[in-house]
Amino acid sequence: MKIKSISGNAAVSLKRSISSGTEEQRKTVLAIIDEVKKSGDAAVAAFTKRFDGAEVSAPHISEQEIKEAYGMLKQDDIETLKSAIHNIKEYHERQLSSSWFYYRKDGTMLGQKITPLDSAGVYVPGGTAAYPSSVLMNVIPALVAGVGRIVIASPPGKDGRLSPGVLVAAAELGVEEIYKMGGAQAIAALAYGTETIAPVDKITGPGNIYVALAKREVFGQVDIDMIAGPSEIAVLADQTANPREIAADLLSQAEHDAMASSVLVTDSRILAEAVRKEVDQQLERLPRKEIARRSIENHGCIYVAETLADAVSAINELAPEHLEILTEQPEALLGKIKHAGAIFLGRYSSEPVGDYFAGPNHVLPTNGTAKFSSPLGVSDFQKRSSIISYSREAFEANAGKIAAFARMEGLEAHARAIESRNREED
Structure with missing residues (x-):
C-alpha cells in the first residue's frame, strides 16, 4: 500500500476517476430498454x-419458493x-416527516403536504x-414512508432461483x-412495465455498470x-489507533470490488508504516x-x-462514502467533518x-458526491406539495403587487388573472 505525504491542496489527489461506462455499453443498454418497451415479458425472459x-418462464416468485427459502x-x-x-426500522422511523400548516393574521393558510410515493422498485x-x-x-425506508406498492427485482442464478437470504428478507x-x-432489462421493466409487471414511480438499489446506465437512461420516466460508484472507505486516525484493526x-x-477504494489519512508516520505492514499480512489470508x-x-x-487539522481537510476534500474516525477523542472531530x-x-x-x-442506511453517496448528496432515507420515498389558501383580505392587499410582478416578467x-378578481361581479 502506497504511503504519501500531504498538506493543504495536495488533498485533492485523493479523489478517484470513475468510469461512467463506454459508448458501446450505453448503446447496449439503450437497445435492451427499447426491446423491453416493445416486447415486454418476452424480452425480459x-x-x-x-x-x-437461466430459463425463467414465470418470473414472479411463488409462495412455494418463499417457503423453500425459509427451509434453506x-x-x-x-x-x-x-x-x-428492528434496528433499521427504528432508525428510519425517526426520519419520518409530517405535513404542516400555519396561518397568517390576514387569514391566509400556507403549508406543506407530505405524501408517500404510490410505488417503488x-x-x-x-x-x-x-x-x-x-x-x-x-425496502424499510419505503415502508416507513408509507409506499403502497414495493417491487423487488433480482437476477436469478443459472438454476433459475433467487438467494434464500434475499427471499426471506423480503418476506x-x-x-x-x-x-x-436483473440487469438493464429489469430496470426497463420496472420503469415502463410489461404485460405482467406494472411500472413503478421510483427505482433504488445498487447494480453493475449496465444497471447504473439503465437507471440513468430511465430517469425522468x-x-x-x-x-453509485464502487465502495470506498476512509479512516481518519491518530497515533492511538490500532494498526491491525485499521488494516482489517x-x-x-x-474485497468488494477491484475498483473499491480504501484510504487511511493520519498525522502519524509510525501508524502509517504499521498499517501498511498489517494490510500486506492480512491480505494474504x-x-x-x-x-x-487489485x-x-x-x-x-x-x-x-x-497535522490532524490537515488530515481533516483532506477527508473533507475526499468526501468519502464511509468515514471511520479512530482518534483519541473522535467525537471532538465530528463537528469539523463536513462531507461524508x-x-x-x-x-x-x-x-x-x-x-x-x-x-x-448503507446506500450512500460515493466518489465525492457526499459534498452535495445524502444517504438513502425515508424522504426519498415521500414527495412534498405546497398548500396555498389565500384569504380575501390578503388578496386585496397584495393584488396590485402580484399583477405588477407579472408584468415585470412580460406575462x-x-x-389579468389577478385583476379579474378585483372587478365587481356581473
Missing part, C-alpha cells in the same frame, strides 16, 4: 436467458435478519452473490411482488436514488485476496498529513456495523 443463463436458512440467520430489521444484485442487506436498506418485510430478473477495516471494502489486492494496489493509499456519507466514531464502530445492523395574462 430472453435477456435473462442470454445474460444470466439456519434459524439463527433468520433471527439475525429480524434483529437487523428495488433492485437487488444476485446471481453468484446474495445481498439480503440490500433488501432491508431499500419478513411483507414484500409480495418479487421478480426473477421514473425517479432514481443515485448513480480497509480490507473490508477492498483473505478468500477474496486477488480482488482485494483494489489496494490501484485505489488504496495511506496519506500522512503534517456515514461517519463511524471509535474503534467499536467498524464499518460493517453500519453495513448490516446498526440502523442507518400579461398572469396579471
